[in-house]
Structure formats: structure tokens, C-alpha cells
Amino acid sequence: MRRVALIAVPYAWLLTLFLIPFLIVFKISLSDMALAIPPYTPTLNDGLAALIAGLDFENFVFLTTDDLYYKAYLSSLQIALFSTLMTLLVGYPIAYGMARAPQEWRATLMMLVILPFWTSFLIRVYAWVGILSNEGVLNQFLLWLGLVSEPLTILNTTTAVYIGIVYTYLPFMILPIYAALDRMDDSLIEAAEDLGCSRLTAFWLVTIPLSRNGIIAGCFLVFIPALGEFVIPSLLGGSGTLMIGKVLFEEFFNNRDWPVASAVAVILLLILIVPIVLFQRNQQRQAEAEQ
Amino acid sequence: MTYRILGGTIAAALLASTAIAEEVRVYNWSDYIDESLLEKFESETGIDLIYDVFDSNEVLETKMLAGGSGYDVVVPSGTFLQRQISAGAFQKLDKSKLTNLDNMWDVINDRVSKYDPNNEYAINYMWGTTGLGVNVGKVREALGDDAPIGSLDLIFDPANMEKLASCGVHFLDAPVEIIPAALAYIGEDPDSQDPEVIAKVEPLLTAVAPYVQKFHSSEYINALANGDICVAFGWSGDILQARDRAAEADNGVEIEYNAPSEGALMWFDNMAIPVDAPNPEGAHKFLNFIMDAQNMAAASNYVYYANGNEASQEFLEEDVIGDPAIYPNADTLENLYTTSPYGPKVQRVVTRMWTKIKSGT
The missing domain is CATH 3.40.190.10 (Periplasmic binding protein-like II)
Incomplete structure (x- = not known):
């Protein structure tokens, strides 16, 4: 009985915070838009029979008739993928450096990685507007150095979006990799070197494979939120940055078409389910391996 | 048992404070008012004013159509006002509570009635x-x-x-x-x-x-x-x-x-009261406060937009009422479309x- 109750907790959590909201969104995606509060029909007020009779997949069909949607999905996938790779390239050396640092420094270094979370996400992204703008800190500095003769246009381009995503999600990459490297036994490296490996080969053959789970966890933690990102592209991106988060916003706010917006969201979720399932499986395998 | 007594006191204090503090929640465009007016409203009426801002009609409209926005006064532009009225998002104004209504400018009322027939649901705030x-x-x-x-x-x-x-x-x-x-x-x-x-x-x-x-x-x-x-x-x-x-x-x-x-x-930005406003009484007080000639003039002097309040014109500064970019003369007025x-x-x-x-x- 106690076991059942214990298992019921996570399932109740999943049911109320994921499944029910998802079903509501899915239901709206099968409705039609209307000029009313809320702006779609049918609703539960019309009775259950009318509700079910009024549902159809028209909005999903609509998404296939316009190339905007698949282009936005593809471009979001591309942006999420590249920024995940860049975050890995920046994050790995930091995590490695932290794991190699003297024991008494590590707590401080960890603190420095977590520190930005104490400031609102929105403010941190907005700070980049001040850094990247034509009159911003970065351009002033480059002009002062004489590296450029006129300001670089970075703000309101896709480059700025990459910078924003890499900056924002960097701690999510560093922490799991650090955790993996921290657990690694240094004597393995010594053994590799004793057996004739150069330091680089030892790193490649021993350190990287042992931190593999950290890398995978970090990549998923960055990729999944980056795919649906809305705040960063709308603050730092320009008119040429096409991301599904912005398309969703436009369907919802500009067209007032909640049903189509919901259909876009349902498909986004379906795209995300693949990496989420892979992530779960990886976590499980890791847990089993440790037992 | 001390903690219980303490808890009881806190609960009582909370109840008392919710009973006393009356709130009006206003959702207006960003950079669109002289903020000292907000304090003036609070000190004149004793009502707590919660003032939020937006920068697009679309954001406002989505909140209105979702319902339960929690706002008492919102400021949609003409075409959006018209659509939200037909969606049933607003309540009719109780004009008996709006004693300053005579200050309004019939020229602008007339233009706004294209979106809000007979000016039943909204008062013009500013236009430009x-x-x-x-x-x-x-x-x-x-x-x-x-x-x-x-x-x-x-x-x-x-x-x-x-x-x-x-x-x-x-x-x-x-x-x-x-x-x-x-x-x-x-x-x-x-x-x-x-x-x-x-x-x-x-x-x-x-x-x-x-x-x-x-x-x-x-x-x-x-x-x-x-x-x-x-x-x-x-x-x-x-x-x-x-x-x-x-x-x-x-x-x-x-x-x-x-x-x-x-x-x-x-275009015309107009103040209206959502159908589910928590405090319609306070909302009317806010509208009436805004329609006061001197208050409206202070707002226009601050944000450089023309308003729909004829009585306020004598209090407007010369660089507002005298600037044809703000108050267009007859020639430019002809060149404007809606x-x-x-x-x-x-x-x-x-x-x-x-x-x-x-x-x-």
C-alpha cells in the first residue's frame, strides 16, 4: 500500500503538470477560431457531444500547406543544434579546468558558474543588448583597439542569438560535465601515460569517454530549451531570425488563432519527445551502470 | 501556544488589509503617462493603483480574449477596441459616474464612434x-x-x-x-x-x-x-x-x-473597462480622474500626444497645442486617414x- 502511494506521487505530478495541460492544448488544436472569450469553439460549455463532434485535424493540415512552418522548425533545429555544439566547445574546457583545479578552489569556481542565476534571465539577456549594439561596449572597445574602423552590426542578427543562447545555457553544459570529470579517477590518466600514451591521446582515449554521460546530459539540457526559445531571438535576433517560438507567438498574438498556435505547439512537442526519450534512456543506463 | 496566537493575529491583519486596500489595476501603453499623475490619483482617492504597461495591441487583445486578465482599465486602439467590443470583452460605461464626461472633445468622440458607436464602451485617451x-x-x-x-x-x-x-x-x-x-x-x-x-x-x-x-x-x-x-x-x-x-x-x-x-x-487609444474587471467602481473613478482637464493636460504635456479632451486644451503648453505634428492644422487633418x-x-x-x-x- 505504501509503495503504491509512493509511486502515485510522480504519476500524479506527471498527470496534473504535463498530461492534462497537453490534452487541453491538443483539444484547442482541434478546434476552430472564433471572436469570443476564449477565442475558439467548441468549448465545454457547448456540451460534451458537441465538443467531440466539432473537433477535426484541419489545423494540422493547414500547417503542411504553408512552407513557413517547416522552415521555422528546421531553422530552430539548426540554431539549437549549432548552439549546443558551441556551448559544448566553450563549456568543456571550463568544466575540465574546474575539475583539475586545486580542491580548495573548486567550491568558489562552482559558485562563479552558478552566480549568474541570481540575476533574472531577462535582465541577463537584455544586458547583451547593451554589449552588442552599434554604440555598445563591445564595439566601443573594438573601435578603441583599432581592430575595426566602423561598428560591427551584431545585435539583431542570428549571430547575436547564438551568443545569447551559448551564454545563457552554458552552466547547464558545464555542471553535468564537471560532475562526470570530478568523479573520474586521476590514476587512470597516469596509467595511460605509463602505458605510453601522450597526454593528448590519454585525454582523447580516457577522459572524453569517461565524461561521455556528462556531455550527453549537458547537450540535451541545452538543446531542448534552445529549440523552443522565444526570449533570446526576440530580444537579440533580427527580422531574419526565424524560430518556431516566434512563429508560435505570432499565431497566438497577431492572428489570434489559438487553434493553429496549439497545433504548432503540439508538433514542437512531438519533435522534442525524441531527444527527451533518448535523454531518459541515457540517464537510466547511467544509473544502472553505477549500481 | 504563542505561535497560534501569532498566526491568528497575522491572519486577522491580512484580512483587515485586504478589506481596506482598494485596488485599481491599469494596463496602459509604455511611456504613455506622466507618472506623477499615478501618485496624485492614489493620494486623491486612497485607492492603490497598480500600473502595468504593454507595447502592442496584439498582446493586450490576447489577454482580453483569454479573459480573467485582472485589469480594471485597459487602453486598446480603435480597430482593436471595435473587435474586442464585438467579442464581448468590455462592459458599458456607467456615464452617471463620469462627471467629467463633458470635458471630452466632440470632434474626437465622433471619430472614435466609428469603432465604438455612441461612445458607449470607451473614452478617448490620446490620439496621434x-x-x-x-x-x-x-x-x-x-x-x-x-x-x-x-x-x-x-x-x-x-x-x-x-x-x-x-x-x-x-x-x-x-x-x-x-x-x-x-x-x-x-x-x-x-x-x-x-x-x-x-x-x-x-x-x-x-x-x-x-x-x-x-x-x-x-x-x-x-x-x-x-x-x-x-x-x-x-x-x-x-x-x-x-x-x-x-x-x-x-x-x-x-x-x-x-x-x-x-x-x-x-489612430485613437481609448480607455475601456473589461467585462470581468475586479473593481469597475474604481475603474470609473480612474477614468473620471483622467478626464479631469488639468490631469489630461499634464499627461499630454508629458508624452507629446494630442488628447480627446477639449477642456484640457487651455492647460496645454504651447509646444504641444501649438505643434502641428501633435495638433494638426486643418490642412494636415485632411491628409489623415483611419x-x-x-x-x-x-x-x-x-x-x-x-x-x-x-x-x-
């Missing part, structure tokens, strides 16, 4: 035009001394835009503002509801869009004032605020506003076209 904000020095530097700063040629002629791109151009991120202007530019009816006519502006806008640094509806105030951009197609008062901020900062930036010679969109809301089908065509123009896909 959509036009060209220009950093005179930088634009002359890019285009020469005869730069067409008062004409839509400035932003709709790709040759001009190409030269302006490096100093920065912002457009409002609002198809309902840009498309009518583009229609007026090519000599079509700016209020056209015909998708085929609307489609005619697509090549024009697609040709200039690559030179637009950003489509955004509020950033341009600061960007113009700081000299980050040299042209903004935006709202009259916002650009005049940028002009003033630049003058105050004394940074050598000189901003000018012009309603385009091809005709300019005239628009009607798009139906859902046309709206979809417009939004789709807008996305295509902005992102190139």
Missing part, C-alpha cells in the same frame, strides 16, 4: 499619427541635403533605404500600421480589406525589408534618442519623446517628426505576408 522620425543630421549625411524627410519615399524607395541601412532604420512591428502606409504610397485605399489589393504592397515591402534593422514597437524611442538609428517609422508622440530625450541628453542628436505627405494613419479592423481571413493573409516580409520566408 504614424509617421517618420528622422535623425536629421545623419539622414542628410547619407542622402544629401534634399533628403525626402517628409515623404514615404524615404522608407519605401529601396535606393534610399540602401543608403540608410548602415545608420539604422526601425519599423513598427505592426502590419496594421505599415501596410496602410504602403497602400497609400502606391496610391491604393489605405483602408482596403481586399487581400488582392493588400498583396500589391508585398513586393514593395519585401524590397525594403532587408535594410530594416529591426521591426519593433517601442525600442525605437531610445534608439533614436541615443543616435543608434537614424530613421524610425513609428508613432508621433514616441518620436517626439525621443526628440526631447536627445535634447535633454545634449548628445548632438537632432530628431524631427513628420506625418508623411502621402497621408498618415490617424482604418477598420481586418476580418479573421484577411488578418491571416496580412500576418502571413508580414512574416514573409520580415524573415524573407
Whole structure:
């Protein structure tokens, strides 16, 4: 009985915070838009029979008739993928450096990685507007150095979006990799070197494979939120940055078409389910391996 | 048992405070009021005023149509007001509570009644035009001394835009503002509801869009004032605020506003009370406070927008009432047009076209 109750907790959590909201969104995606509060029909007020009779997949069909949607999905996938790779390239050396640092420094270094979370996400992204703008800190500095003769246009381009995503999600990459490297036994490296490996080969053959789970966890933690990102592209991106988060916003706010917006969201979720399932499986395998 | 007594006291105190503090929640456009008026309202009425801001009609409309926004007073523009009234989002004003209603200007009431027949649901707050904000020095530097700063040629002629791109151009991120202007530019009816006519502006806008640094509806105030951009197609008062901020900062930036010679969109922002407002009583008090001649004048003097309050005009400063960019004279008034809301089908065509123009896909 106690076991059942214990298992019921996570399932109740999943049911109320994921499944029910998802079903509501899915239901709206099968409705039609209307000029009313809320702006779609049918609703539960019309009775259950009318509700079910009024549902159809028209909005999903609509998404296939316009190339905007698949282009936005593809471009979001591309942006999420590249920024995940860049975050890995920046994050790995930091995590490695932290794991190699003297024991008494590590707590401080960890603190420095977590520190930005104490400031609102929105403010941190907005700070980049001040850094990247034509009159911003970065351009002033480059002009002062004489590296450029006129300001670089970075703000309101896709480059700025990459910078924003890499900056924002960097701690999510560093922490799991650090955790993996921290657990690694240094004597393995010594053994590799004793057996004739150069330091680089030892790193490649021993350190990287042992931190593999950290890398995978970090990549998923960055990729999944980056795919649906809305705040960063709308603050730092320009008119040429096409991301599904912005398309969703436009369907919802500009067209007032909640049903189509919901259909876009349902498909986004379906795209995300693949990496989420892979992530779960990886976590499980890791847990089993440790037992 | 101390903690219980303490808990009881806290609960009692909480109950008492919720019973006493009356709140009015107002949702208005950003940079759209003299904030000392908010304190004045609180001290005059003893009501707590919670004041939030937005920068797009679309955001407001989505909150209204979702219902339960929690706001007592909101400020939609004309066409959005009309659509939200038909969706049943607002309650009729109780005019017996609005003793300052006689201060309103019948000319503006009349124009707003296009969207709100008989002015039953809303009072006009402010109105203005959509036009060209220009950093005179930088634009002359890019285009020469005869730069067409008062004409839509400035932003709709790709040759001009190409030269302006490096100093920065912002457009409002609002198809309902840009498309009518583009229609007026090519000599079509700016209020056209015909998708085929609307489609005619697509090549024009697609040709200039690559030179637009950003489509955004509020950033341009600061960007113009700081000299980050040299042209903004935006709202009259916002650009005049940028002009003033630049003058105050004394940074050598000189901003000018012009309603385009091809005709300019005239719009009206109106205060209305949501149907599910938690405190309609307080909302009426706020509306009445705003309609006070001196209060309304203080707001206009601060934000450089004309208002719909005739009695306030004697309290307006000369650089507001005397500026034809704010209070247009008879000639310019003739050159102003208004628009009607798009139906859902046309709206979809417009939004789709807008996305295509902005992102190139």
C-alpha cells in the first residue's frame, strides 16, 4: 500500500503538470477560431457531444500547406543544434579546468558558474543588448583597439542569438560535465601515460569517454530549451531570425488563432519527445551502470 | 501556544488589509503617462493603483480574449477596441459616474464612434499619427541635403533605404500600421480589406525589408534618442519623446517628426473597462480622474500626444497645442486617414505576408 502511494506521487505530478495541460492544448488544436472569450469553439460549455463532434485535424493540415512552418522548425533545429555544439566547445574546457583545479578552489569556481542565476534571465539577456549594439561596449572597445574602423552590426542578427543562447545555457553544459570529470579517477590518466600514451591521446582515449554521460546530459539540457526559445531571438535576433517560438507567438498574438498556435505547439512537442526519450534512456543506463 | 496566537493575529491583519486596500489595476501603453499623475490619483482617492504597461495591441487583445486578465482599465486602439467590443470583452460605461464626461472633445468622440458607436464602451485617451522620425543630421549625411524627410519615399524607395541601412532604420512591428502606409504610397485605399489589393504592397515591402534593422514597437524611442538609428517609422508622440530625450541628453542628436505627405494613419487609444474587471467602481473613478482637464493636460504635456479632451486644451503648453505634428492644422487633418479592423481571413493573409516580409520566408 505504501509503495503504491509512493509511486502515485510522480504519476500524479506527471498527470496534473504535463498530461492534462497537453490534452487541453491538443483539444484547442482541434478546434476552430472564433471572436469570443476564449477565442475558439467548441468549448465545454457547448456540451460534451458537441465538443467531440466539432473537433477535426484541419489545423494540422493547414500547417503542411504553408512552407513557413517547416522552415521555422528546421531553422530552430539548426540554431539549437549549432548552439549546443558551441556551448559544448566553450563549456568543456571550463568544466575540465574546474575539475583539475586545486580542491580548495573548486567550491568558489562552482559558485562563479552558478552566480549568474541570481540575476533574472531577462535582465541577463537584455544586458547583451547593451554589449552588442552599434554604440555598445563591445564595439566601443573594438573601435578603441583599432581592430575595426566602423561598428560591427551584431545585435539583431542570428549571430547575436547564438551568443545569447551559448551564454545563457552554458552552466547547464558545464555542471553535468564537471560532475562526470570530478568523479573520474586521476590514476587512470597516469596509467595511460605509463602505458605510453601522450597526454593528448590519454585525454582523447580516457577522459572524453569517461565524461561521455556528462556531455550527453549537458547537450540535451541545452538543446531542448534552445529549440523552443522565444526570449533570446526576440530580444537579440533580427527580422531574419526565424524560430518556431516566434512563429508560435505570432499565431497566438497577431492572428489570434489559438487553434493553429496549439497545433504548432503540439508538433514542437512531438519533435522534442525524441531527444527527451533518448535523454531518459541515457540517464537510466547511467544509473544502472553505477549500481 | 504563542505561535497560534501569532498566526491568528497575522491572519486577522491580512484580512483587515485586504478589506481596506482598494485596488485599481491599469494596463496602459509604455511611456504613455506622466507618472506623477499615478501618485496624485492614489493620494486623491486612497485607492492603490497598480500600473502595468504593454507595447502592442496584439498582446493586450490576447489577454482580453483569454479573459480573467485582472485589469480594471485597459487602453486598446480603435480597430482593436471595435473587435474586442464585438467579442464581448468590455462592459458599458456607467456615464452617471463620469462627471467629467463633458470635458471630452466632440470632434474626437465622433471619430472614435466609428469603432465604438455612441461612445458607449470607451473614452478617448490620446490620439496621434504614424509617421517618420528622422535623425536629421545623419539622414542628410547619407542622402544629401534634399533628403525626402517628409515623404514615404524615404522608407519605401529601396535606393534610399540602401543608403540608410548602415545608420539604422526601425519599423513598427505592426502590419496594421505599415501596410496602410504602403497602400497609400502606391496610391491604393489605405483602408482596403481586399487581400488582392493588400498583396500589391508585398513586393514593395519585401524590397525594403532587408535594410530594416529591426521591426519593433517601442525600442525605437531610445534608439533614436541615443543616435543608434537614424530613421524610425513609428508613432508621433514616441518620436517626439525621443526628440526631447536627445535634447535633454545634449548628445548632438537632432530628431524631427513628420506625418508623411502621402497621408498618415490617424489612430485613437481609448480607455475601456473589461467585462470581468475586479473593481469597475474604481475603474470609473480612474477614468473620471483622467478626464479631469488639468490631469489630461499634464499627461499630454508629458508624452507629446494630442488628447480627446477639449477642456484640457487651455492647460496645454504651447509646444504641444501649438505643434502641428501633435495638433494638426486643418490642412494636415485632411491628409489623415483611419482604418477598420481586418476580418479573421484577411488578418491571416496580412500576418502571413508580414512574416514573409520580415524573415524573407
